Amino acid sequence: MSDGAAAVEAAREEPFYLPTGNEVALFEHAHRHRLPVLIKGPTGCGKTRFIRYMAARLGLPLHTVACHDDLTAADLVGRHLIGEGSTYWVDGPLTRAVREGGICYLDEVVEARKDTTVVLHPLSDDRRLLPIERTGETLQAPDDFMLVVSYNPGYQNLLKGMKPSTRQRFVALRFDYPDAEREQAIVERETGLEPRVAKQLVSLARALRALKDHDLEENASTRLLVYTATLIQGGFDVVDACRAALIEPLTDDEETVDALMEVVHATFGR
Numbered sequence: 001m002s003d004g005a006a007a008v009e010a011a012r013e014e015p016f017y018l019p020t021g022n023e024v025a026l027f028e029h030a031h032r033h034r035l036p037v038l039i040k041g042p043t044g045c046g047k048t049r050f051i052r053y054m055a056a057r058l059g060l061p062l063h064t065v066a067c068h069d070d071l072t073a074a075d076l077v078g079r080h081l082i083g084e085g086s087t088y089w090v091d092g093p094l095t096r097a098v099r100e101g102g103i104c105y106l107d108e109v110v111e112a113r114k115d116t117t118v119v120l121h122p123l124s125d126d127r128r129l130l131p132i133e134r135t136g137e138t139l140q141a142p143d144d145f146m147l148v149v150s151y152n153p154g155y156q157n158l159l160k161g162m163k164p165s166t167r168q169r170f171v172a173l174r175f176d177y178p179d180a181e182r183e184q185a186i187v188e189r190e191t192g193l194e195p196r197v198a199k200q201l202v203s204l205a206r207a208l209r210a211l212k213d214h215d216l217e218e219n220a221s222t223r224l225l226v227y228t229a230t231l232i233q234g235g236f237d238v239v240d241a242c243r244a245a246l247i248e249p250l251t252d253d254e255e256t257v258d259a260l261m262e263v264v265h266a267t268f269g270r
Helices: 023-032 047-058 073-077 093-100 116-123 180-191 195-210 222-233 238-250 254-268
Strands: 006-009 037-040 062-066 078-082 087-091 102-107 129-132 137-140 145-151 171-174
Touching (some): 023 047, 037 047, 047 062, 047 102, 047 145, 062 093, 073 093, 093 102, 093 116, 093 137, 116 129, 116 145, 180 222, 195 222, 195 238
Parallel strands (some): 062 102
Antiparallel strands (some): 129 137
16 A cells, blocks of 8 residues: 555544534444444535544544545455565554554445455444454454545445445435535635635535536535635635636536636626
């Protein structure tokens, strides 16, 4: 596994997160009753921020794995490595989380290879076990261990979807972009942007999300709004910031970019 594939964060000061429903209470109940959690929602809507917030709120270390096409069960569990004339075992992030406790968060889990679900199944039912075939161990997850996975349902297809037999092992939370008032509050809090411009940015994002004539794989996310607001707050031209941080990341098609920029100009009166 590459150094950037997994990260461990110690519990620290809570990152800013603005709840949109009962997700905080539900997550706390799931943790208390040792239930795994599945979070589904579009890119950039706050799934990872929410997990970081909850880890800090609960005082738990957070083991994050960014899943990808080449991620295998061995990457999660661990493997033997060759040292000076011998081999030695190195735990993967999932095994470390089970041994030490804390939240193991598999981001975009459907991107991982299918053999990973074999590892997750005994951890996501009442057994809460992690069998490690290569060492002969079977680890019992401690009470403060919690398995959390996320994915974007918009990317699902026959080849990359979560099996119902796996999905039904989790308590599920559905995320979406915040309402206009909350999204404006997030942009202002994250960047310090003045309310008038923040409100215009949120209106722009909602207008872009409502478009039906352009075949966009993703919508304008709250994350991209924060990026755009950061540029504007730093003194960058508003329209140029919108193009660089909000429009260009959505599509490579020049005609579509031009069409979306018309919405930008209409929003900011240029």
